[in-house]
Amino acid sequence: MKYESQQVAKPYFIFALVLFAGQIVFGLIMGMQYINGDTLFPYIPFNVARMVHTNLLIVWLLFGFMGAAYYLIPEESETELFSPKLAIIMFWVFAAAGVATILGYLLVPYAELAHLTGNAIWPTMGREFLEQPTITKLGIVVVALAFIFNIGMTILRGRKTVINLILITGLIGLAVFFLFAFYNPVNLVLDKFFWWWVVHLWVEGVWELILGAILAFVLIKITGVDREYIEKWLYLIIALALISGLVGMGHHYYWIGTPKYWLWLGSFFSALEPIPFFMMMLYAFDVVRKRRINPNNKIATTWALGTATMAFLGAGVWGFLHTLAPVNYYTHGTQITAAHGHLAFFGAYAMIVMTIISYAMPILRGREDGNSLAAQKVERIAFWLMCISMIGITLA
Numbered sequence: 001m002k003y004e005s006q007q008v009a010k011p012y013f014i015f016a017l018v019l020f021a022g023q024i025v026f027g028l029i030m031g032m033q034y035i036n037g038d039t040l041f042p043y044i045p046f047n048v049a050r051m052v053h054t055n056l057l058i059v060w061l062l063f064g065f066m067g068a069a070y071y072l073i074p075e076e077s078e079t080e081l082f083s084p085k086l087a088i089i090m091f092w093v094f095a096a097a098g099v100a101t102i103l104g105y106l107l108v109p110y111a112e113l114a115h116l117t118g119n120a121i122w123p124t125m126g127r128e129f130l131e132q133p134t135i136t137k138l139g140i141v142v143v144a145l146a147f148i149f150n151i152g153m154t155i156l157r158g159r160k161t162v163i164n165l166i167l168i169t170g171l172i173g174l175a176v177f178f179l180f181a182f183y184n185p186v187n188l189v190l191d192k193f194f195w196w197w198v199v200h201l202w203v204e205g206v207w208e209l210i211l212g213a214i215l216a217f218v219l220i221k222i223t224g225v226d227r228e229y230i231e232k233w234l235y236l237i238i239a240l241a242l243i244s245g246l247v248g249m250g251h252h253y254y255w256i257g258t259p260k261y262w263l264w265l266g267s268f269f270s271a272l273e274p275i276p277f278f279m280m281m282l283y284a285f286d287v288v289r290k291r292r293i294n295p296n297n298k299i300a301t302t303w304a305l306g307t308a309t310m311a312f313l314g315a316g317v318w319g320f321l322h323t324l325a326p327v328n329y330y331t332h333g334t335q336i337t338a339a340h341g342h343l344a345f346f347g348a349y350a351m352i353v354m355t356i357i358s359y360a361m362p363i364l365r366g367r368e369d370g371n372s373l374a375a376q377k378v379e380r381i382a383f384w385l386m387c388i389s390m391i392g393i394t395l396a
Helices: 004-035 046-077 084-107 110-116 134-156 162-182 188-223 227-252 261-272 274-289 298-321 325-331 335-364 373-395
Strands: none
Touching (some): 004 335, 046 084, 046 134, 046 162, 046 188, 084 110, 084 134, 134 162, 162 227, 188 227, 188 274, 188 298, 188 335, 227 261, 261 325, 274 298, 298 335, 298 373, 335 373
8 A cells, every 4th residue: 555545445445345235135125025025014115125225326336436536546646635534524424424314214204204304495305316315415415525625636736647537527527417416397307307417427427437447547556557558448438438328318318208319319329338338348358468467466357357347248238238219119117127227237336346445455454465365265256156146137
């Protein structure tokens, strides 16, 4: 570990994994409720379990992204983090807000929760993935602003690299597009139109910048390949991802009352979206093939290659299968959509967070050469079990 302030990342990584475990638990509860609808009823109804499951997904990934930024930004910028104290304060604020919100979902009827948190004053609740009370959303904005200020100041006073500039661009975009969560128009078409400005422009837009930056950082560290070579790949992948992803948002506008031109725009540009994911897979394997060093932490390489491969399968291949309007007419809202969402989220975002944790956590714990071979063997078993299980869920 080059900089003491990188230790700030440790609580973010640990809490991310705790929330990930919670997400898995509520996923299992929902699986049992599909088989027996009365499971845990009335204590945890299906709609509440689903809300907790999806919210935990979002929050643990955000904690993972923040931990990744706090780890790699000082190293990329070649300077200590601007304010480690601010980072720790925001960790506890975000963790407390997240836990309180989840407990609110579980212990208070949702309508009563809306009343208690003053949703009538500024209505923002009740939409999928954005069920959080308005006060929680405001807390997220405060945490995001403090976080971006902290890493932004670190970058400004240190070295500027392609990786940290792409990463902060993605993180700023994440914060900006979240602001559309506060816009809740009465018109249902407008509501769904701008709802996707949060959901789609996160997962098929700015989050891809975060994914690309973290993957590039890890590949540089575990292969020793020239930064310039990796950065050229990164520029090309990010450009294609943004061009196809931003306009490709039209594949969500087919059947919600928008003009017909979205059928053409959405079909054409979203059909291009698998290309950057395919290129990311090629680039990851090419970089590893050209490696100049052979670190002891081999499992981090496994996670990096797994991320590129599973992201291509989930976001690229499975997304393409039902993205064209004539096909989507029959598949929209079916289990094919749910399968795509699960494999894409896992391959692209869950796995990149686990990649940086697998690389960075041993270093944060004083094991510069990585975990022991026995520990890496256990982690490799977990890697394959998760990948095989997610493919099984997708095909089922």
